[in-house]
C-alpha cells in the first residue's frame with residue numbers, strides 16, 4: 001500500500017491540511033513533496049507503494065518540486081535539489097473562517113546547495129486547500145547580490161483508474177519535444193491526448209488550463225490551472241521502465257500519468273533581490 005495517510009509517518013515529517021470533510025492534503029517535509037490530495041475522500045495523487053522514505057532519495061509520486069533545474073543537471077542531481085532537501089514549516093496548517101486550510105513551507109540555500117549551485121535563494125511554497133480545490137504557489141526569491149538562472153517544475157503524478165481510459169485535454173496545436181524519440185518539434189493534433197506507451201513529452205507554451213480525465217470507479221476529472229508555468233510535461237514510464245525503476249510499482253504505470261507544469265524550455269533569470277511567482281491550482285470537476 002502506498003503511504004498516503006498521516007499515520008504512516010512520524011508527526012514531525014509531515015504537514016497535514018485537513019478540512020474535516022474528506023478534503024485534505026498531506027505533505028512530506030522531504031522535498032515539500034505533496035503525497036496526498038483527497039477530494040471527498042477520493043485520492044487524486046499517485047504514490048508508488050515502493051517509494052523510499054529515507055529522507056535522501058526523492059519521493060516517487062505525489063508532487064515533487066524540480067528546482068533549480070529540470071532534467072539531468074551537470075551541477076547536481078536530476079531535477080535539482082529542492083525535492084531532496086528538508087523544508088521548513090513557516091506557517092503550520094491554519095484554518096480560516098470558511099474552513100479552508102493554509103500552510104507555508106520554505107527552503108533556503110545552505111552549504112550543501114551552495115556547493116552545487118553558488119547562489120543565495122529562498123523558496124516559499126504556499127498551499128491553500130478548499131473544497132475540491134488546492135492552490136500551490138511557489139515563489140522563488142533571489143536573495144543574492146548577483147543574478148541567477150533556473151528552471152522549475154511541479155512534477156505531479158495524477159492517480160487514474162485506468163490509463164487506457166485517461167485523457168489530457170488542452171494540448172492540441174502545441175509544439176512538443178518528444179524526449180523518447182528525440183528529433184524535431186512535433187505538433188499535437190489530438191483534442192484528447194491518450195498515453196499508450198512510454199511517454200516523455202515537453203509541450204511548449206501551453207494554455208493555462210489542462211484537464212485530466214481518468215477512467216471510471218472512481219471517476220476523476222481534474223482541472224490544472226497554471227500561472228507562470230508555460231510548459232507541460234506528460235510522462236509515463238510504461239511497463240519496461242517501470243520495472244527498471246526500483247521504487248516504482250511494476251504495474252503502477254496503469255494507474256498514473258504525470259502532467260507536470262513548469263518553466264523548463266526557457267530558463268528564468270532573476271536579478272539580485274527579485275522574485276518569480278508561479279502556481280498551479282487543481283480543481284476537481286466532479
Ligand SMILES: O=P(O)(O)OC[C@H]1O[C@H](O)[C@H](O)[C@@H](O)[C@@H]1O
Pocket residue numbers: 058078079179200201233234235258260
Ligand atoms: O526518475 P526521476 O528523476 O524522478 O524522473 C522522472 C521523469 O521526470 C520527468 O517527467 C522527465 O521528463 C523524465 O525524463 C523523467 O524520467
